[in-house]
Amino acid sequence: MAEIPDITIEVSNLKKSYGSLHAVNDLSFSVKRGEIIGLLGPNGAGKSTTMRILTGYMPATSGSVRICGLPVASQSEETKRFVGYMPENNPLPDEMRVSEYLWFRGRLKEMPRAKLRSRIDEVLELCDLKRNRHRILGRLSKGNRQRVGIAEAILAEPAVIIMDEPTIGLDPHQIIIVRDLIASLRGRMSVIISSHILPEIEATCDRVLIINSGRIVAQGSPSELRHEIFGHTNYRVELSGDLAALTGQLSTIQSTLKVASLGEPDSDGFCVATLTTDSNADLGETLLRILPSQGYRVRALARSHPSLEDVFLAATRRSWDARLPDKKNGQSDNRDPLPNA
Amino acid sequence: MRHYPTILSQEIRALLFSPITYVTAVLFLLVMSGLFTVILDQYSKEALEVAPAVTFFGSFWIPVFFMVPSLTMKSFAEERRMGTLETLLTSPVSTAEVVLGKFSAAYIFYLLLWGSTLGFHYILHAYAHDARYLDAGPLIGGYLFIAVSGLLFISVGILASALTRSYEVAAILSFTILFTLIFGLRFLDQTAALNTGFLQPAKATVDALQIMSHVDDFTRGVIDTREVFFYITGSVLALIFSILGVEYKTLNS
Numbered sequence: 001m002a003e004i005p006d007i008t009i010e011v012s013n014l015k016k017s018y019g020s021l022h023a024v025n026d027l028s029f030s031v032k033r034g035e036i037i038g039l040l041g042p043n044g045a046g047k048s049t050t051m052r053i054l055t056g057y058m059p060a061t062s063g064s065v066r067i068c069g070l071p072v073a074s075q076s077e078e079t080k081r082f083v084g085y086m087p088e089n090n091p092l093p094d095e096m097r098v099s100e101y102l103w104f105r106g107r108l109k110e111m112p113r114a115k116l117r118s119r120i121d122e123v124l125e126l127c128d129l130k131r132n133r134h135r136i137l138g139r140l141s142k143g144n145r146q147r148v149g150i151a152e153a154i155l156a157e158p159a160v161i162i163m164d165e166p167t168i169g170l171d172p173h174q175i176i177i178v179r180d181l182i183a184s185l186r187g188r189m190s191v192i193i194s195s196h197i198l199p200e201i202e203a204t205c206d207r208v209l210i211i212n213s214g215r216i217v218a219q220g221s222p223s224e225l226r227h228e229i230f231g232h233t234n235y236r237v238e239l240s241g242d243l244a245a246l247t248g249q250l251s252t253i254q255s256t257l258k259v260a261s262l263g264e265p266d267s268d269g270f271c272v273a274t275l276t277t278d279s280n281a282d283l284g285e286t287l288l289r290i291l292p293s294q295g296y297r298v299r300a301l302a303r304s305h306p307s308l309e310d311v312f313l314a315a316t317r318r319s320w321d322a323r324l325p326d327k328k329n330g331q332s333d334n335r336d337p338l339p340n341a
Numbered sequence: 342m343r344h345y346p347t348i349l350s351q352e353i354r355a356l357l358f359s360p361i362t363y364v365t366a367v368l369f370l371l372v373m374s375g376l377f378t379v380i381l382d383q384y385s386k387e388a389l390e391v392a393p394a395v396t397f398f399g400s401f402w403i404p405v406f407f408m409v410p411s412l413t414m415k416s417f418a419e420e421r422r423m424g425t426l427e428t429l430l431t432s433p434v435s436t437a438e439v440v441l442g443k444f445s446a447a448y449i450f451y452l453l454l455w456g457s458t459l460g461f462h463y464i465l466h467a468y469a470h471d472a473r474y475l476d477a478g479p480l481i482g483g484y485l486f487i488a489v490s491g492l493l494f495i496s497v498g499i500l501a502s503a504l505t506r507s508y509e510v511a512a513i514l515s516f517t518i519l520f521t522l523i524f525g526l527r528f529l530d531q532t533a534a535l536n537t538g539f540l541q542p543a544k545a546t547v548d549a550l551q552i553m554s555h556v557d558d559f560t561r562g563v564i565d566t567r568e569v570f571f572y573i574t575g576s577v578l579a580l581i582f583s584i585l586g587v588e589y590k591t592l593n594s
Binding site: 058077088092108 | 343423424425434
């Protein structure tokens with residue numbers, strides 16, 4: 001196998017249309033060696049289509065995909081050698097045994113017999129399948145099936161691993177096992193996983209691509225995305241006192257700090273206020289010092305982190321609404337133009 | 342063709358694990374042994390001109406109609422329905438290797454099942470103690486016909502399976518194509534319209550494509566290269582269409 005370059009996946013201007021429907025619309029991104037990328041998007045966003053094009057299973061309408069420097073469209077036989085792929089729902093032949101299946105797949109992936117034998121032991125160990133090696137695939141539990149799929153994908157030690165929703169339908173315990181397994185590949189193989197289970201992506205991925213209607217609507221590490229999409233920090237305060245004067249008091253603390261929402265006072269006279277600021281600095285201590293000195297009684301204060309879920313909802317909603325409510329002037333625009341519909 | 346042996350052994354294994362294979366085998370042996378008994382019964386009542394083997398192979402179409410669909414229907418349809426075709430085609434194998442592997446596995450089973458009918462002739466010979474019953478000529482010709490025509494029949498079954506994701510549809514489709522090949526062409530041959538002068542070349546072509554008369558030729562010991570050529574090219578064509586069918590379906594999936 002040829003030397004693996006630093007950029008393992010290069011996608012540029014990828015398009016795939018079915019008649020008038022654009023499943024993938026002008027998608028461009030690249031993946032470095034050893035990076036774990038999360039592909040995030042609502043159902044029908046084009047995640048599976050993109051993955052199928054990357055594996056060479058399906059041709060693109062236009063645009064180019066290069067795996068380890070080789071174009072998938074014209075040299076798919078070669079690029080398939082670099083890719084380990086686990087399709088959506090992880091289809092497995094029901095009548096085979098785990099070790100037989102891995103042997104068959106390893107032979108198809110052109111692994112020499114002697115190496116394959118030890119490698120199967122290795123991946124079974126890695127995926128915690130040793131006890132199940134002689135069991136029939138059709139009788140395995142969902143979690144074990146999923147792990148067989150992952151074992152199959154990493155079997156030939158490919159440079160690129162593509163997994164379509166690897167954690168779908170697993171219980172929380174199995175999700176953690178699968179997540180650790182994926183994290184253990186970091187640095188050695190480039191991994192692309194798709195999911196709409198957001199904590200998954202947040203925990204494992206170095207970089208997240210949020211896709212909606214076939215376009216990238218946001219990309220970056222989870223923390224970058226939070227900042228890019230929201231651009232502000234929220235604080236949740238439970239306090240009582242002169243609420244009418246609160247806005248004025250806040251602007252003396254920090255110029256952009258203001259009340260975003262104010263709840264009704266409860267029986268003790270405390271109400272929940274959400275404060276928002278454009279500043280990245282942590283204002284928690286300042287708030288705790290100044291608010292009581294102005295005669296407010298503070299019961300609780302927390303800095304709220306928007307979860308990736310919020311980022312995702314905001315990013316996908318934004319592209320649906322075709323407007324940029326959170327966009328500020330002067331911020332560099334590296335995003336694709338939004339659809340008019 | 343590096344992956345051909347791997348795919349072939351995998352397909353043979355899949356057929357061995359499939360209950361449909363055993364149902365087919367039992368049904369085949371039941372039908373063929375019933376047929377053989379009826380033929381022997383006839384021969385015991387009156388003297389007939391042709392050897393029992395000729396009559397036996399003359400009814401080759403009865404098992405072909407259920408055997409070919411049941412051996413081939415699952416090959417692509419099932420894999421496509423399960424989604425395993427996607428994993429198969431994303432590994433570094435070519436569609437041609439997959440099609441050939443599946444075809445060879447089904448063909449080997451087809452030959453094995455027919456091969457088991459050799460036992461009938463042996464039993465007849467062993468119990469009748471009469472050399473005339475084991476006439477080598479028609480037997481060799483008959484089995485040669487089965488082997489050569491099987492190429493076409495099995496590849497038609499593979500083609501039907503490559504075109505759909507439901508194996509029921511694949512089975513019905515391959516039955517229909519086989520029926521058209523074996524009996525449709527015969528009916529066409531008998532239509533009066535073909536007898537008009539300028540359709541004479543068409544009539545000659547249809548005449549040459551009579552599978553029922555090919556079997557007569559083979560069992561009589563006439564091995565016409567044109568007939569062999571027909572089966573081989575037909576089979577190659579059906580396999581090429583199967584490759585195109587599989588690729589077309591993935592292009593548009």
